[in-house]
Amino acid sequence: MEKVLLLHSSSDGQTIKIMRHIEASLGEGYQCELVDLNQLPDVEFSRYDRALIGASIRYGHLNKALYQFIAKHQSALAQHKVGFFCVNLTARKEGKNTPETSVYIKKFLQKSAWRPELMGVFAGALRYPRYKWFDRVMIQFIMRLTGGETDTSKEVEYTDWQKVAAFAGQFKAL
The missing domain is CATH 3.40.50.360 (Flavodoxin domain)
Incomplete structure (x- = not known):
């Protein structure tokens, strides 16, 4: 083994x-x-x-x-x-x-x-509901810039x- x-x-x-x-x-x-x-x-x-x-x-x-x-x-x-x-x-x-x-x-x-x-x-994976406020806002901003998911109620596994x-x-x- x-x-x-x-x-x-x-x-x-x-x-x-x-x-x-x-x-x-x-x-x-x-x-x-x-x-x-x-x-x-x-x-x-x-x-x-x-x-x-x-x-x-x-x-x-x-x-x-x-x-x-x-x-x-x-x-x-x-x-x-x-x-x-x-x-x-x-x-x-x-x-x-x-x-x-x-x-x-x-x-x-x-x-x-x-x-x-x-x-x-x-x-x-994108786990908006699990993030702290700051991380959620920052990741949403980055996703907006890169054409990704911005709905903070969603979790998406890529x-x-x-x-x-x-x-x-x-x-x-x-």
């Missing part, structure tokens, strides 16, 4: 939901451990056969804890089978939903010396679950 470390940096839970879908897609033969990267865990990568890091974008940025974690564990990341994916609302649009076309992956690669073996980009399952298959093949 392969041991898999699933590290997440999630703002509103969609990254965790995507990780759980990947875990289910891996199927039998994989024992997964889900860990919150924002807690800056001390990780012994040698205990795992592979690892996956998933991080969400909030107001155009990945969490600083992600970069701190990568800096701390860069040599271990380079020596193990590790994949990375980013979750954001921009990826709901065609042409902005691949590692090659995602502005957030480009920013990530500029800020980080780590080059994951496998990278993915997934559209997140994640393409078939794409997530295909990514899980690529992760298995590392």
